Amino acid sequence: MVTKTARQSVAGTKRGGRSATTIALFAIIVLVFVYTVALFIEVTLATGKSYRETQFDPKRKLGSMQMSRTLPETNAPSRAPTPPRISTGHLATWILTSHLNDKDVNTQHSAYERMRQSPAVPLTFFPGSLQLSHAQALKYCYADPAVYKKHIQGKRGDGSNVPVSYSEKFKLAYVMLPKSGSSTARYMLKNQFEAIETSKSLQQIDFQAGGKMEGVEVISFVRDPLSRFFSQYEEAFTRTAPWVTNDNPYIANTHPYPYLFDNIHSYQEYEDVFCPPETRKSRRECIDKPSAENGTLAARLERFVRNYDGRDPFDVHLTLQVPMLSTQNGYPLHITQIYNTTDAEGGWKSIARELLGANSSLAQSGSEGVVIEGRSYPRRLNSKLVSLETQRRICELALLDYCCLNLPLPEVCQGRHFKDDNGVERELFCKLEAKAGRGSERIQPGVFPKEAA
Ligand SMILES: *[C@@H]1O[C@H](CO)[C@@H](O)[C@H](O)[C@H]1NC(C)=O
Numbered sequence: 001m002v003t004k005t006a007r008q009s010v011a012g013t014k015r016g017g018r019s020a021t022t023i024a025l026f027a028i029i030v031l032v033f034v035y036t037v038a039l040f041i042e043v044t045l046a047t048g049k050s051y052r053e054t055q056f057d058p059k060r061k062l063g064s065m066q067m068s069r070t071l072p073e074t075n076a077p078s079r080a081p082t083p084p085r086i087s088t089g090h091l092a093t094w095i096l097t098s099h100l101n102d103k104d105v106n107t108q109h110s111a112y113e114r115m116r117q118s119p120a121v122p123l124t125f126f127p128g129s130l131q132l133s134h135a136q137a138l139k140y141c142y143a144d145p146a147v148y149k150k151h152i153q154g155k156r157g158d159g160s161n162v163p164v165s166y167s168e169k170f171k172l173a174y175v176m177l178p179k180s181g182s183s184t185a186r187y188m189l190k191n192q193f194e195a196i197e198t199s200k201s202l203q204q205i206d207f208q209a210g211g212k213m214e215g216v217e218v219i220s221f222v223r224d225p226l227s228r229f230f231s232q233y234e235e236a237f238t239r240t241a242p243w244v245t246n247d248n249p250y251i252a253n254t255h256p257y258p259y260l261f262d263n264i265h266s267y268q269e270y271e272d273v274f275c276p277p278e279t280r281k282s283r284r285e286c287i288d289k290p291s292a293e294n295g296t297l298a299a300r301l302e303r304f305v306r307n308y309d310g311r312d313p314f315d316v317h318l319t320l321q322v323p324m325l326s327t328q329n330g331y332p333l334h335i336t337q338i339y340n341t342t343d344a345e346g347g348w349k350s351i352a353r354e355l356l357g358a359n360s361s362l363a364q365s366g367s368e369g370v371v372i373e374g375r376s377y378p379r380r381l382n383s384k385l386v387s388l389e390t391q392r393r394i395c396e397l398a399l400l401d402y403c404c405l406n407l408p409l410p411e412v413c414q415g416r417h418f419k420d421d422n423g424v425e426r427e428l429f430c431k432l433e434a435k436a437g438r439g440s441e442r443i444q445p446g447v448f449p450k451e452a453a
Pocket residue numbers: 061063064339340342343346406407408
């Protein structure tokens with residue numbers, strides 16, 4: 001589709017003559033125009049003049065940027081000319097944030113309209129390539145309940161009554177995500193900020209002026225989805241094992257993946273796998289010793305990852321992060337700041353500086369000052385024995401988290417390792433989806449999780 005003005009100007013040059021030449025000429029003009037605008041946007045962003053420091057919380061942290069990566073070419077049958085090779089992360093960032101700054105010149109608006117009206121050229125970008133913080137990216141996310149419904153757990157509901165650690169004194173709320181630094185966070189909230197466990201509204205509307213949550217800072221911590229998956233799996237494994245009688249939904253042989261426990265019938269037998277009798281003097285030392293498993297546990301994980309469709313987690317610890325930060329309708333909860341567990345300590349220090357003051361002992365503490373709480377025994381599964389192929393499938397299953405939290409793929413998952421529906425090998429990607437009017441663009445994973453072929 002073309003805009004009215006563009007159509008008129010072309011029609012003006014060659015009234016009535018809708019020859020193939022005219023159409024081809026027109027296509028070239030549009031392409032050149034889009035490309036020029038894209039270049040213009042690049043330059044604008046590079047000089048940092050447009051939206052950058054104006055609309056956003058200056059305390060924000062930018063996710064890591066991958067400025068120069070371009071999209072992989074595909075050999076897919078092309079109905080439209082191939083899109084220009086530009087840094088689409090910049091373009092996507094601009095589209096997502098342009099409605100926040102209406103001082104943009106008109107050319108940008110028409111470029112925007114043109115792109116919105118060109119469904120044949122979907123805007124795709126790489127995970128981690130947006131110039132947005134984790135929290136800003138989440139704001140533009142949509143975790144489609146048709147796909148991720150079973151990942152939306154933890155009483156999120158419509159967002160009006162979400163369980164949080166909350167400090168009235170510091171107007172600080174923390175939303176818990178399993179396996180993403182949550183033990184440390186709850187400890188810090190309780191001991192440093194006098195928080196209690198309660199429920200609060202995290203609906204966007206309640207944070208507006210006069211709303212009941214106005215001025216409350218809502219934080220969460222996220223973690224690289226691949227390394228998180230190993231922890232998630234192990235937690236799910238140990239909680240649903242047949243020897244566990246407490247809170248185990250799968251007692252009496254109802255586990256959906258019973259082969260995870262083949263030949264392991266008791267905790268002692270499990271212990272013998274990661275701490276074989278010939279490697280120990282007594283069972284007591286098994287608790288803290290590095291795992292000596294020979295790959296039998298890793299092989300079970302691999303089999304599970306091959307069979308798992310990514311949509312139906314058999315335990316709450318296997319849920320993705322984005323759905324846990326969303327309402328049951330798939331829209332993001334109001335989160336003001338998302339830290340990552342790669343630099344949890346830096347995160348906590350900056351929270352302390354902001355809320356407790358620069359002279360607080362936490363803000364000034366050396367590397368031992370921040371208490372990192374949590375399960376501290378070593379992982380039983382040796383994740384170094386997990387194949388590259390399995391690791392890449394984990395990235396694919398967790399693509400929602402990579403895209404919506406603007407997290408770069410780990411190195412092992414970069415490159416053309418993923419086969420799309422046409423059998424074309426390409427790199428995992430994210431896309432912008434526009435449903436309705438201006439400002440309706442949503443970040444989506446490039447592909448949804450599905451069962452392995
Ligand atoms: C994690 O946070 C640190 C500090 O805030 C930042 O430097 C780093 O780029 C972040 N990592 C990712 C993967 O976004």
